[in-house]
Amino acid sequence: MKQFLKNWTLPVAIVLGSALYLLFAYVPPLEPAALVLGPICETILPLSVFATLFVTFSKVNFNLMRLCRWHLTIVLLQLILVGMMVATILALEHADAGRDVKWMLEAVLVCIIAPCATAAPVVTAKLGGDITQMTSFTLLSSLVGAVLIPAVFPLLEPSTGATFLSAFLVILRKMAVILVLPLALGYIVRNWVEPVRRHIDTHSDLGFYSWAFSLSITAGVTLRNIMQSESGWRVLLFIALLTLLTSIFQYVVGNLIGRHYRVKCCTVQGMFQKNTALAIWVAWLYLSPLSSVGAGCYVLWQNMINSYELWQHRQKQK
DSSP states (O other): OHHHHHHTHHHHHHHHHHHHHHHHHHOGGGHHHHHHHHHHHHHHHHHHHHHHHHHHHTTOOGGGOOOOHHHHHHHHHHHHHHHHHHHHHHHHHHTTOOHHHHHHHHHHHHHHHSOBOTTHHHHHHHTTOOHHHHHHHHHHHHHHHHHHHHHHHHHHOGGGOOOHHHHHHHHHHHHIIIIIHHHHHHHHHHHHOHHHHHHHHHSTTHHHHHHHHHHHHHHHHHHHHHHTOOSOHHHHHHHHHHHHHHHHHHHHHHHHHHHHHTOHHHHHHHHHOBOHHHHHHHHHHHSOHHHHHHHHHHHHHHHHHHHHHHHHHHHHHO
């Protein structure tokens, strides 16, 4: 049992988070506890992500961090895909194709425009990839996302009243707390706090299990958004299917880029693993609640793919 949980940590985290949400949401005697635990989980989630990144960044050799060609290739491709999606959504809106179609395409757009997941270096390290290159790309992708999201979303939903500057500052502040602060602390620990660094190196899976804990909370939040959605099941089904195809497409493209640059582990994670927590938040804030469901579904798909990659990596090691 212990070995099973270790091998399939990510799917177990998703199932556990979803099951706990259903338990507290639909068992009447537990409703008072749910009202208390809900805000606590929302507070714990960013702290858990912070801990995950701090542990990961403490292992990074900052002297080797630099831009690589594959970084720029993925960013350029992301810009092209975002431009194509925005043009399609605006064209269909002009043709009065209907709200459901627009929301479905916005859900796909969120899964493309979102920056690289902050946990990507964690998974990359677990797969034996270059954690330094991956950390460099995570920072670059987050900066691109901080500019790209406020530039695009007000075009699609002008009714929110968001301007580029206001949205940019809100997103940048959120990223600074979650991404930049643990990076700075990780740099300090790696270079000047030897006992803590040695302890982190000894417990190599600490960041991975911290990320699994965050994932269980995210899974519960995702299921809550789906269950509380006012749209019909057909729209939700189409969103789930479209985001599945999006995750597979980005995984395959990342694989092809990786074969060209011979860093497949990094390019796959950089292309397809997205910061879904940020994506859910910005979609809910600047687009529509239904668009955030797409990012929530993407959580499931990308972690299923990551679980398969980890299984494949274990088989190769054997």
